[in-house]
Amino acid sequence: PESPPSIVHVHTVFENMLRPIFARAAAGAGAFATPIRALSVPRGHSDAPVSEPRFLEMVEINFDRAGKLIADEVSATDLEVIKACNSVIRVTFPIRRRDGTSEVVYGYRAQHSHHRTPTKGGIRYAEAVNQSEVEALAALMTMKCAVVDVPFGGAKGGVCIDPKKYDEVELESITRRYTLELSKKGFIGPGIDVPAPDMGTGPREMGWIKDTYAMLTDDINAAACVTGKPVSQGGLNGRTEATGLGVFYGIRSFLSDARFCEKVGMDEPGVKGKRFIVQGFGNVGFHAANFIHNAGGHIVGVGEATSAIYTTNRVAGFAPQEVRDHLSRHGSLIGFEGTGPKPEVLDATSCKNILTLDCDVLVPAALEQVVNESNAHAISCKVIAEGANGPVTPRAEDILLQKHVHVIPDLVLNAGGVTVSYIEWLKNLQHVRFGRLTKKWEERSKRLMMGVMDKLVEHTIPGFLPDNLREEIVKGPSELDIVYSGLQDTMEDACHQTRVCADALSARHADDLPHGVTYRMGAYVNALRKIHQTNKDAGGGGGRF
Secondary structure, X not given: OOOOOXXXXXHHHHHHHXXXXXXXXXXHHHHHOOOHHHOOOOOOOOOOOOOOOOHHHHHHHHHHHHHXXXXXOOOHXXXXXXXXXXXXXXXXXXXXXXXXXXXXXXXXXXXXOOOOOOEEEEEEEOOOOOHHHHHHHHHHHHHHHHHOOOOOEEEEEEEOOOHHHOOHHHHHHHHHHHHHHHHHOOOOEOOOXXXXXXXXXXXXXXXXXXXXXXXXXXXXXXXXXXXXXXXXXXXXXXXXXXXXXXXXXXXXXXXXXXXXXXXXXXXXXXXXXXXXXXXXXXXXXXXXXXXXXXXXXXXXXXXXOOOEEEOOOOOOOOOHHHHHHHHHHHOXXXXXXXXXXXXXXXXXXXXXXXXXXXXXXXXXXXXXXOEOOOOHHHOOOXXXXXXXXXXXXXXXXXXXXXXXXXXXXXXXXXOHHHHHHHHHHXXXXXXXXXXXXXXXHHHHHHHHHHHHHHHHHOOOOOOOOOHHHHHHHHOOOOHHHHHHHHHHXXXXXXXXXXXXXXXXXXXXXXXXXOOOOOHHHHHHHHHHHHHHHHHHHOOOOOOOO
């Protein structure tokens, strides 16, 4: 039998049926008319051509392609069990604005898979949020958690507002009411569903969520109901830069692989000396660029919503901190003059061209579908490293594969956020800061060891170890050291698994896929195998009865 229609298609049918009814009703209903906006399914945040699939359909396309590659390992029924979204809720609630007016707010939360619990995924505040989007992002989170071996199912949530249009008091009211609605319906809790920051939200909102949930329950582990909190609320040192640092670790892992570099046409492995363009300079883009810059990479281009800068200099780039400081002061990259090479400035009419300018690695770190069938032919980089969710469409990736441009997929590359969220969740359940119980004991053990080494070699090699190096060796790990170490190990292992899986699939399907299997398919297949095994070991149900 044919697969059932997606929620987007069903929604479109009902929209076409109901639109004229509501339009006629609105003619005489005045202020009580139902807004057509509430019925429509936005295309999301991108300007991709209408012919491109929506984000949910992109995830489904990639899932189905991966499923075909392992059809002999995982049955169609089992794949359908993995693919289906378990639970979705839509909530609506009124808020009173500070000016005395009232409006209705729409919120969503999707729990894609309970093969592992709790479920995990961010909450975004954006006007384009809709059910289709949160289902797609929840599915992506399920795969992402499996790729990096984080024991969560996937979830995602969103509130359909533009946070820039509300003051802090109003945002707090919206956040607390949304949390209340989630709690009433059993969609939040340390062992149930654990949100995190996403587009339009941050530590402030996560602190409000934690505080609201703690007031609604006597759960001693209430702080673990959400991650990405301020440190004072049980948050974790290193969470702010986690996703960007994970992007850097992933890029470094791929560029350190000699076989990968040969495949993409790079003369030497490593980040050092490579030229990078970062599109989107928010939290993820800035931190990724900063770590790349510190590792010797050249940031030759930076793109924002209404402006961009670029240099053709092949031996130097921009300092990310200088770029961020200018952007914070002026709200635009227009007029930027740093200590590095002289920039070519692209204004609002041409800033999208930053995606097609010459570089070694393009890092789209903003919105989905920015690389699509309309501009894929013009892409001139060797590697695209997906810092954002879904920046490259399936049609674009098919074109890029023929051009021998390889994509490091979002499924693995931007998993740093959920990896560090997992560490924060563990910290909250343990009720103790990492390193607090063992740091001094480790330092004492190392000092004893260094004392023995001094006695053994000091008489033959006086001053064999400088004092500063000695202190670095002896120093016990801080919480930040442990977070960075855990994130690095996780990302490097996940990237290695992705390359191995993609290479094995390419060899296996060499006759029918002459251009090879993409790293995205490597990541998806790796995730599907793990989820299938978890369901199988649980008796086939994977949390379903």
